């Protein structure tokens with residue numbers, strides 16, 4: 398079957414790289430999503446391991462959709478009984494871009510009617526929808542429709558460790574992408590100077606110890622009447638491959654003591670509390686004897702948390718800190734438009750990324766590189 402992975406704007410290449418690492422080097426673009434070929438067992442493998450993708454969908458059908466009749470007929474033609482039992486709780490979703498059909502509510506109703514009519518016909522009884530959830534989407538782009546079944550349920554960003562509310566947290570999938578877009582590797586020092594609820598340090602740590610981000614949660618497919626042996630295997634393999642003794646060098650700092658206690662609690666739920674050093678601290682107090690470290694942070698933007706003036710002072714001070722740590726690389730996600738000017742250094746790279754629908758830039762400001770072959774030695778002697 399074809400499996401589709403939606404990726405957030407700006408992180409498509411990161412998801413493709415991750416898919417390749419997981420053993421799916423061949424991908425194709427299908428209606429704005431990344432497609433890979435797979436079997437039932439791949440549904441489990443992808444849901445449990447993917448850290449930057451948003452969900453795992455099964456591609457059910459593709460057809461031209463200019464009229465509601467075409468939607469009904471093509472949806473009715475699909476053999477829904479392949480996946481849906483007679484008590485399936487059916488939720489339909491619709492998306493439409495540049496197409497004749499754009500009324501999402503009507504698309505949802507037509508899709509649902511077609512599925513219910515087909516299943517009623519096949520099972521020869523009325524459906525009570527008392528069973529497991531099945532989320533089905535019709536997505537139309539330039540009059541071409543795709544029908545998909547969502548195997549994930551609650552999005553992949555819901556790892557399960559972030560139980561407490563915090564202001565302006567970063568989505569877990571975005572945090573994982575920020576780490577992937579940096580030069581971080583588990584032998585390096587990583588500090589998030591504005592850690593909030595701890596998302597960046599926790600995601601970095603899960604990656605460093607090779608813990609699959611979805612291993613502690615359930616997905617919609619876990620409640621379906623399908624072969625779950627792939628799920629069992631993917632979880633067993635995942636647990637076996639966790640590098641529990643791996644020494645990591647990850648810290649999270651925040652000026653807000655509430656944030657730090659929330660971050661510690663989240664790290665505990667993620668099973669990595671022993672590995673991350675969290676501390677209440679103003680970014681301006683940060684110093685380190687470590688060399689070639691990395692800062693990955695999303696500081697306040699001035700839109701939601703602080704005033705613009707305060708943010709400018711903060712970014713200026715962040716720039717001064719960077720100058721005191723000449724071999725550290727800084728990776729900063731912010732929507733503040735004049736970041737480089739206030740920070741005092743032009744970024745080596747920046748890329749557009751959305752955080753909670755706010756257009757942001759992810760600035761990479763690289764520090765001096767370690768002399769060849771010495772990077773590893775620095776880490777070892779610093780332990």
Ligand SMILES: C[S@@+](CC[C@H](N)C(=O)[O-])C[C@H]1O[C@@H](n2cnc3c(N)ncnc32)[C@H](O)[C@@H]1O
Pocket residue numbers: 563564565566567568590591592593594595596597650651652653656678679680681695696697698711
């Ligand atoms: C956008 S939030 C970070 C959210 C975090 N990435 C998460 O996923 O929860 C920015 C954080 O910066 C912290 N902060 C603001 N000024 C600070 C400063 N001078 N030093 C350290 N932390 C600061 C705030 O308390 C807030 O938690």
